[in-house]
Amino acid sequence: MKPVGIEKQVLLVALIPVLLMTILLSGYFVFSRFDDLDEALIKRSQMLASQIASSSEYAVFSNNKELLQQEVDAVLIQRDVSKVLVLDASLKPIVAKSRDGLGQFETLLLKANAASPFYQDAGVLILYAPITATQIKLNDFDFDKGVKSAQTKLPGAVIIEISKHRLVTKRQQIILLSLLLTLLILAVSILLALWATHRISYPITAMSQELHSFGEGNLDSRKHKELAKTRFLAAAGHDLRQPLAAANLFIDALKFTNPTEKQNVIIARLDQAMSNFNGLLDTLLNVSKLDGGMIKPEYTAVPVAEIFEWIEQSFAPAANKKQIRFILHYPMKEMLAVHADIDLLKSVLMNLISNAIKFTAKGGILVGARHRGGQLLFQVWDTGIGIADEHIKHIFDEFYQVDNPQRDRVQGLGLGLYIVKRSLGLFDGDVCCHSKVGRGTVFEFLVPLTDSLK
Secondary structure, three states: OOOOOHHHHHHHHHHHHHHHHHHHHHHHHHHHHHHHHHHHHHHHHHHHHHHHHHHOHHHHHOOOHHHHHHHHHHHHOOOOEEEEEEEOOOOOEEEEEEOOOOOOOHHHHHHOOOOOOEEEOOOEEEEEEEEOOOOOOOOOOOOOOOOOOOOOOOOEEEEEEEEOHHHHHHHHHHHHHHHHHHHHHHHHHHHHHHHHHHHHHHHHHHHHHHHHHHHOOOOOHHHHHHHHHHHHHHHHHHHHHHHHHHHHHHHHHHOOOOOOHHHHHHHHHHHHHHHHHHHHHHHHHHHHHHHOOOOOOOOEEEEHHHHHHHHHHHHHHHHHHOOOEEEEEOOOOOOOEEEEOHHHHHHHHHHHHHHHHHOOOOOEEEEEEEEEOOEEEEEEEEOOOOOOHHHHOOOOOOOOOOOOOOOOHHHOOOOHHHHHHHHHHHOOOOEEEEEEOOOEEEEEEEEEEEOOOO
16 A cells, blocks of 8 residues: 655645634534524514513403404514414414415414423424413502402413524525535635645655665764754744644634533633643754754853742642642852853753652652852752653653653653753753652752852
8 A cells, every 4th residue: 555645644734633623613603503593583482472462462352353363464474473373261263374374273282382382393483372361459458458369360372383494594504604614714724735735845855865865874964864854843833833823713712602511611622732732842843943953052140049939930839739849949148140041941940840740749849959069059859759760861862751651642742851951961061860769859950150140
């Protein structure tokens, strides 16, 4: 079987998320509009039934069939009303009329009555409305105390049949409009995907050629391989962000459509999935920049107190949520500063502290800094699950994960510690790990001090 080409694979990767999102949004739009139309028809039908029941009280009471006929004709003017049946107190028809002059009225009372005033099927909606007698109380002077009035018998009832023909027509129009919009979105998506595939295919082909050359023994192709991979990830990242941004906008729009409780759950899961996808893509792009030498350290004097203030604001809430202790320890009385790139240093600490919180179920975490000659030793201690000795020498490798053979992406890509080691290597630093299974782990690294703050 001939393998699928790279261009077709990239095209499928770009189209499948857009196709799924389009189908979900179209289905949500169609069913929401259906519910709105059904609700509007029911409310309008109830209003018409109540209106004719109220206006027919005197005519039924006086058995004025001519007046009742006028009332019924006024209701039949409404386009959806197909039949009207007015009954007397013994539920015998007084006036029965349909729009087309034909039709059987005997089944109306069987479908809608006092016990079951509402009936509907695929074609009609039938409502039963009792005609109530107006009660006038004349006991202002309390001369009839102790006298109980007899229960007034209902003068009659009205049954009204509403046709769903217009409702079905509107539903068909909504489905047609939804299909047209879906096809339009898919057509635009295919054009964009073809354009993106054309842009991405070149770096993929170049990287494949370099890898083939490297496999044949050309050691000089290593640099070209890294450059091709960096170009590929940069191009793919730029183009993948466009449908991701559109998907995020759709999800935000869904949140303002008054969704039901079940729909809120689905929207929250979609939002979380897109957030995870964005995080994984950002990680991959950061690795590509590190591998391609695109990140150059910008050294400044970074105050230690400022770093630990950022650590507390960023990670203390997550530790408190897991109900584990979060302790910071550093020389508070000294105006210390380190000579480093603030973004790279924060990236290193973020990966180490995030891992400590993730793998610590009880106990606590200590983030500390102490003097080591002209350098400052940063340490991240935890009382988590620990790392076995056979894994410690591999944990800083690319895509290496302990106890994740199924490659569950919820647990990450296995790039956090790789990024830590590469980031520290940019300013000639290194990271060490000491751990004991079941007891916890400590990561530590040195950063040179500077006296420029003084």
